[in-house]
Amino acid sequence: MDEDLEQLTRAELVAEIKKLRNGIRKHRDTSSHELCWHHPDLWGLLPEKTDPTPVVPEWSKFLEGCLKYRQSLDEQAPNAQRTNQSYGE
Template sequence: MAPDQDLEDMSADALRVEVRRLRAAIREHRDATGHALCWHHPRMWALLPEGVDPEIEVPEWPRFLRGCVAYRESLDRQAPGAPRTDAEFER
């Protein structure tokens, strides 16, 4: 089946339900803060009807940490007025 072909067979009511479900997930992701900004998000991907398990590549530690630092630096540029926290990550 072609991606999004399932939408063709949905009623208007079913499409509205789907849009609300996707918007809720997007808002949850958008509203993530603190340490949650850095996480792998398979729940978001699971919203797609394809149901594939993405094969991820994980960078070696030094490269991974450089990426984390670059991401955190981008937050300074994109949200310079965001409050800062000193909360530790908890598993």
């Protein structure tokens, strides 16, 4: 899957690493309501060009997953800043 890397020059590899790091940083730096969005730009950094359509859970199961994700943030980042800003503000 990553055989293309074997053909790249050092300069091309450095450029690829910088591109990937920028994509990871952009994703890492999302916060608040942005955490809940679909991120195809991140996957677009991969050499295999696919546009996968996600399997989307039914509403009740989706919201259950959102609650579990938010609970995991309380456990993994208990000192993170909190906001009561509504979506769209």
